[in-house]
Amino acid sequence: MSNPLLQLRPLGQSLWYDNIDRAQIKSGQLHRLLEEDGVVGVTANPTTFEKAIRAGHAYDEQMQQLMREGKSAKDICDTLVTTDVCTVAEMLYPIYESTGGQDGYVSLEVSPELAHDTARTLEDTRRYWDMIARPNLMIKIPGTPEGIAALQQALTEGINVNVTLIFSLENYRRVAEAYVSALEIRLQRGLDIKHLASVASFFVSRLDVLIDSLLEEKIKNTRDPLEQHKIATLSGKAAIANARLVYQEFRQVFSSARFASLARAGGKxxxxxxxxxxxxxxxxxxxxxxxxxxxxxxxxxxxxxxIEHFRDHGEVHLSIERDLAQASNVLTSLAQIGISYEKVTQQLQEEGIQKFAASYCAMYKGTQDKQSVMGRP
Known part of the structure; x- marks a missing residue:
């Protein structure tokens, strides 16, 4: 296996692709990623859709038909996106079957503008779930307090959920609790839990971006060379440390006696x-x-x-549990120099919601602009 990407799966990690657009589907690029690079899942990205709809021509024929039918820009955009998601779901279905429902999923997000509205998030979730009607679909719901309430209910109803925009350990604990509780409720009601799936999406690099900027400010504001060096050694350390600690939480939750009873009933x-x-x-x-x-x-x-960088020069080794003591020390050291982990992670979640919402709006605006360029029939 000269391709490092193909070495991930034997170590227990699944590679998913963060991108969907029709040109990649038609050109065979997505198929090659599945066949040659070991990609076993795909997540939709509104920014990618916006650029593809606005600048490309892969969607023109379907757009013209929808325009002739008098559809609104929002309905047109939803139809274009869900058509692609359905196509990708079909491409991934053999993987879904061969892995027993572990992989082979395509994820589509609800509007991030609803991140603090449980009822409307649920409404959007059910609408997409019914519209696409594929067992290997996951609906992306933000891990806000309101989103967690929505995702627990969605899971209880048998809808697969990709929980997004998780940054902190406490946030992760609440997400995991919601998932386990949903499985318990379904089991108590005599409902199937074997075919229910969820992932907890933990956003990594953004933590370093924000904390590194705070560290730079700390360095500028002190003249003590030793203190400057101490602060500088924390650069680029927080994100990996945080993710490794989350993995320890994951292992603890899903090796518990509580989850063992769910696992015996087929819970994933x-x-x-x-x-x-x-x-x-x-x-x-x-x-x-x-x-x-x-x-x-x-x-x-x-x-x-x-993916391209990793294919070219990625080094593969079991690394998730390396230097766990150092990981804890990183968060402790940040607190000692006055950087609040809780404030940083909360800020990142709120900024993430705002950025996702902006991308979502841009996707609809791109559809409107493309309609104007194409002209109404």
């Missing part, structure tokens, strides 16, 4: 999914996060650029 693990694993700081190795978070029962969802 809610695997941690490492999202935002592209490296934002050019000073860091471009596959840093992908290399340092490899371990059993995990998922890494990579954009195309990271």
């Amino acid at each position: 693990l809610q695997r941690p999914l490492w999202a935002s694993t592209s490296t934002k700081n050019p000073a860091y190795r471009d596959v840093l996060y992908a290399e340092e978070l490899i371990g059993p029962n995990t998922v890494d969802t990579m954009p195309l650029e990271t």
Whole structure:
């Protein structure tokens, strides 16, 4: 296996692709990623859809038909996106079957504008679930308090959920609790839990981006060379440390006697999914996060650029439980110099919701703009 991407699965990590657009489907690029690089899942990205709809021509024929039918821009956009999601779900279905429902999923998010509205998030979740009607679909719901309430209810109803925008350990604990509780409720009601699936998407690199900027400010505001050095040693350390501690929480929750009874009834693990694993700081190795978070029962969802980098020079080794003592020390050291882990992770979740909502709005705006360019019939 000269391709490092193909070495991930024997170590227990599933590779998912963070991208869908029709041109990639038609050109065979997505098929090649599945066949040659071992991709076993796909997540939709509204930014990618917006760019593809606005700039490309792969959607033109379907758009023209929908315009002739008098559909609104929102309905057109939803139809274009769900058509692609259905196509990808069909492509992934053999993987879904061969892995017993562990992989082979395609994820589609509800509107992030609803992240603090439980009822409307549930409404959107049910609408997409019914519209697409594929067993290997996951609905992406943000891990806000309101989102957690929605995702627990959705799971209880038998809807697969990809919980997004998780940043903190406490946030992860609440998400895992919601998943386990949903399985328990279904089992108590005599409902199937064997075919219910969920992943907990933990956003990685964004933590380093924000904390590194705070560290730079701390360095500028002190003249003590020893203190400056101490602060500088924390750069680029928080994200990996945080994810490794989350993995320990995952192992604790899903090795408990409480979950064992659910596992005997066919309940699946809610695997941690490492999202935002592209490296934002050019000073860091471009596959840093992908290399340092490899371990059993995990998922890494990579954009195309990271896949290409990892295929070229990724180094594969079991790394998720390396230096656990150091991981705890990183968070302790940040607190000692006045950087609040709780405030940083809460800020990142709120900013993430705002960015996702902006991307979602841009996707609809891109559809409207394309309609104007094409002209109404």
